[in-house]
Structures are given as structure tokens and as C-alpha cells.
Amino acid sequence: MKILVLSNMYPTESHPTYGIFVRNQVELLRENGIDVDVAAITDPGKGKAAALKKYGGWALETARRLIGGRKSYTVTHAHYAFPTGLLSLIGKRLFGVPYVVTVHGGDLDQMARKSAGIRRMTERILKEAAHVVTVGRRLYEEVTDGYGVPASRVSVLSMGVDTEVFRLRDREAVRQELGIPAGEKAVLFVGNIIRAKGTRELVDAAAILDREGEPVTVYLVGSTKDAGYADELKAHIAGLGLDRVRFVGTEPQERLSKWMNACDVLALPSYHEGFGLVALEGMASGIRVVGSGVGGLSVLLGDDRGIPVPPKDADALAGGIREALDPESRAFDGESIRREVARHSKDQILRELLEIYEDAAAGR
Known part of the structure; x- marks a missing residue:
């Protein structure tokens, strides 16, 4: 199994908490023998010029990885429906790589409400996904009821908590x-x-x-x-x-x-x-x-x-x-x-996530 993880947030030494939950999940997969590539935005900077530069570079990096690894990737996993899921959707249509998308909240509560066009694109991304993961029950209901995605292709699965780090101390x-x-x-x-x-x-x-x-x-x-x-x-x-x-x-x-x-x-x-x-x-x-x-x-x-x-x-x-x-x-x-x-332990999250990947790859 080889996964390409796509995210518009990913931490670095300069910005250690920027999308830390995505990196934690990537590291959990790698620790358990899963081959994971990552194409992500690591700069939280704002402004039109900065946005054009970082999103353009991210799209090119994703394209490079998909072209080079289209035969080896089991699935792509997009964090946030739009804009990240759009890259996975393109990867599916051009190279036949199925994708899973995790909805975190801001993508539906804020981004999809910016315009009718973004909402329509969000709906297309969700409906063409092999599986949609929502981090909470309310988002599950919005994806199934508001966007019409069949419940059989939607799961509630949090990003998990690392109890080896977050624990009682003196x-x-x-x-x-x-x-x-x-x-x-x-x-x-x-x-x-x-x-x-x-x-x-x-x-x-x-x-x-x-x-x-x-x-x-x-x-x-x-x-x-x-x-x-x-x-x-x-x-x-x-x-x-x-x-x-x-x-x-x-x-x-x-x-x-x-x-x-x-x-x-x-x-x-x-x-x-x-x-x-x-x-x-x-x-x-x-x-x-x-x-x-x-x-x-x-x-x-x-x-x-x-x-x-x-x-x-x-x-x-x-x-x-x-x-x-x-x-x-x-x-x-x-x-x-x-x-x-x-x-929400790491072990439970891992078991459910791997099952989602396997089903997505098998077209179930």
C-alpha cells in the first residue's frame, strides 16, 4: 500500500503547529509500515502574491508526484475538501487513482460558503471520492444530508490523540x-x-x-x-x-x-x-x-x-x-x-483508516 497525502496545511520547524494533526496521522501510518508521500503547503503566510506562489508550487508538486507515481499509488488522501480535494479529483480523472477526502469543518463551514461555484465544486469532490471521512458527527450529517453523499461512503473518524504525549504529568x-x-x-x-x-x-x-x-x-x-x-x-x-x-x-x-x-x-x-x-x-x-x-x-x-x-x-x-x-x-x-x-486512540484510528484505504482501492 502506498498513499499520497495532500494537504493545504503541514507543519515545519518555523510553524510547528500548522496542520500538526495531518503530520501526526502521516507519522502514524509510517510507523506502521505504510509508504506515504506528502505534497503539502507549509507556509501559513497570507496575501494574494504569497497565495499564488504557494498554491501554484503545491499544484505543480502534486502533479509531479502523480505523474511519476500514478501506477504505484493505492489512493490519494486529501485533507480538506476544497481546494485540496480538487487535486485528488484531477488525479482520479487523469490517472485513475482513487481518493479519500477528510472534511475538517472549515472547508464546509467557511470555504464552501464563499460562493456558489466553490460549493458546487465541493459537492463534486465529495461525490466522486471513494470515501469521505468526517472528523465529527455534525459534519457527517452535512455531507450525507446536505451534499447527498451515500452514507455507505462516509465515516466519522477523528484525527486521533497521542496518549503517549498527552498524558498526566507531575x-x-x-x-x-x-x-x-x-x-x-x-x-x-x-x-x-x-x-x-x-x-x-x-x-x-x-x-x-x-x-x-x-x-x-x-x-x-x-x-x-x-x-x-x-x-x-x-x-x-x-x-x-x-x-x-x-x-x-x-x-x-x-x-x-x-x-x-x-x-x-x-x-x-x-x-x-x-x-x-x-x-x-x-x-x-x-x-x-x-x-x-x-x-x-x-x-x-x-x-x-x-x-x-x-x-x-x-x-x-x-x-x-x-x-x-x-x-x-x-x-x-x-x-x-x-x-x-x-x-480516539491511535490504534483505533489506524485500524479504521487502513480499512477505508483498502475498500477505496478495491472499489468497494
């Missing part, structure tokens, strides 16, 4: 390593520092707790790839008079797990979320999770695994954080959390 030791003072109430955010991740509402929630005499320190871990918004957010924080918001920057996964062990609450107030892998990684690391009840997050936080709150609601978010900080809170069921983490 809290005092990692707090000392990261410079978090003893007794400090620490709220962690992990993700891109962008508006749609609810970062403004998070600092507003911190301000609310501050006024109520329950101060917290907010640690923002992630890329400030939108420099304009990051400056706007810092100005907003200054206007609120908050002095306990820390911009940490990006962190490798091993260190990210340490942050999750060191902090008290993981806050994920996204406006939309296909799955919410960070929440699952937090659960595996033992941190209490508060997040928006949207998309895949609403499922992950269900059954007392976390505290769901409405998106774009700083007051509700402050209330969720306050409850999560309460050591007597009964909002968290440890057994339910353990079962959910196990359900």
Missing part, C-alpha cells in the same frame, strides 16, 4: 518549569490567535472574573499569524486594564501537554469547530475543558466530559470557567472522559 514540576506561580488560577487557550477562535471573548471573560474578585491568568498558546488582529486584541486587553494575559507563541506537542497539565482550565470558545482535537488532547492530559457548544466540540463536551457554553458570550464563558475552577464541581465525569479518549 503538576508541580511542570508549573515550575513553565514559570506558573503556585496558587495561580491559570486558564489556557490553544489555537491560532484569531477572532473566530473566540479569543476576544476569552479576555472579556477574564475581565469579568477580575471585576468579581476571581482573577485568573490567561495563557494564549498558538500562532499570531494574523498580526493585525493580534495587535487589535492586545489593544483591547490594554483597554480592559488586564495585566494577566500572556502570549506564549507556538509550542511543540510535548511541551503543549505540559501546559495542559500545569493550567487549571482549558478554554476553547470557538465560533465553529469541526471536531475540537485540542479538547480531546486536554482531556487526555487531565485538564478541565470549557468550550463553545458548537460542531464537534458540543459532542466532545457532552456526557459530563466538559462544560459547553454558547459561542460569542463572554458572560457565559466566565461562568463556565468559574465552575471549572471549583474543585467541588460535578460537571466532569472521569470515567466518561477516559472512555472518550480511548475511543
Whole structure:
């Protein structure tokens, strides 16, 4: 079996978290003896000129690999329906290579809604795929009901959590390593520092707790790839008079797990979320999770695994954080959390993914 993985996001040393979930899956396949080639965009930079350069180069690299390996590739696996899936669709039509496409959320929630043309192309990509993987149940329903893809060719399969990395650690030791003072109430955010991740509402929630005499320190871990918004957010924080918001920057996964062990609450107030892998990684690391009840997050936080709150609601978010900080809170069921983490283990993901590839190659 030989797979060509295509993705418009893939990490490098300069951008270690950019599409890290795709690389993790690639490495899982390689560790288990699967021959995997990758053609991906590794530069998160914005702007029309940068976009033309990187997307053009990516398309040429994909074409080169398909032309050279069209007889050896079992399937191509596209991450994100559009634009990535378009390359797989072309590969199928020109070279007869079947493809699998993973829908992550933004491709349907944002990209497909930009224009009627992109939506039609997204529908064609999904319908011609040998199999469509969705990272959450809501996306499964949208693909089957909204795009008319037969349920027999659609699966719900997350990107999986690496429990060898995301695990319980010595809290005092990692707090000392990261410079978090003893007794400090620490709220962690992990993700891109962008508006749609609810970062403004998070600092507003911190301000609310501050006024109520329950101060917290907010640690923002992630890329400030939108420099304009990051400056706007810092100005907003200054206007609120908050002095306990820390911009940490990006962190490798091993260190990210340490942050999750060191902090008290993981806050994920996204406006939309296909799955919410960070929440699952937090659960595996033992941190209490508060997040928006949207998309895949609403499922992950269900059954007392976390505290769901409405998106774009700083007051509700402050209330969720306050409850999560309460050591007597009964909002968290440890057994339910353990079962959910196990359900998304690397071994389970690998078994299901290989079965999807085999069926796609056999035309089933």
C-alpha cells in the first residue's frame, strides 16, 4: 500500500503547529509500515502574491508526484475538501487513482460558503471520492444530508490523540518549569490567535472574573499569524486594564501537554469547530475543558466530559470557567472522559483508516 497525502496545511520547524494533526496521522501510518508521500503547503503566510506562489508550487508538486507515481499509488488522501480535494479529483480523472477526502469543518463551514461555484465544486469532490471521512458527527450529517453523499461512503473518524504525549504529568514540576506561580488560577487557550477562535471573548471573560474578585491568568498558546488582529486584541486587553494575559507563541506537542497539565482550565470558545482535537488532547492530559457548544466540540463536551457554553458570550464563558475552577464541581465525569479518549486512540484510528484505504482501492 502506498498513499499520497495532500494537504493545504503541514507543519515545519518555523510553524510547528500548522496542520500538526495531518503530520501526526502521516507519522502514524509510517510507523506502521505504510509508504506515504506528502505534497503539502507549509507556509501559513497570507496575501494574494504569497497565495499564488504557494498554491501554484503545491499544484505543480502534486502533479509531479502523480505523474511519476500514478501506477504505484493505492489512493490519494486529501485533507480538506476544497481546494485540496480538487487535486485528488484531477488525479482520479487523469490517472485513475482513487481518493479519500477528510472534511475538517472549515472547508464546509467557511470555504464552501464563499460562493456558489466553490460549493458546487465541493459537492463534486465529495461525490466522486471513494470515501469521505468526517472528523465529527455534525459534519457527517452535512455531507450525507446536505451534499447527498451515500452514507455507505462516509465515516466519522477523528484525527486521533497521542496518549503517549498527552498524558498526566507531575503538576508541580511542570508549573515550575513553565514559570506558573503556585496558587495561580491559570486558564489556557490553544489555537491560532484569531477572532473566530473566540479569543476576544476569552479576555472579556477574564475581565469579568477580575471585576468579581476571581482573577485568573490567561495563557494564549498558538500562532499570531494574523498580526493585525493580534495587535487589535492586545489593544483591547490594554483597554480592559488586564495585566494577566500572556502570549506564549507556538509550542511543540510535548511541551503543549505540559501546559495542559500545569493550567487549571482549558478554554476553547470557538465560533465553529469541526471536531475540537485540542479538547480531546486536554482531556487526555487531565485538564478541565470549557468550550463553545458548537460542531464537534458540543459532542466532545457532552456526557459530563466538559462544560459547553454558547459561542460569542463572554458572560457565559466566565461562568463556565468559574465552575471549572471549583474543585467541588460535578460537571466532569472521569470515567466518561477516559472512555472518550480511548475511543480516539491511535490504534483505533489506524485500524479504521487502513480499512477505508483498502475498500477505496478495491472499489468497494
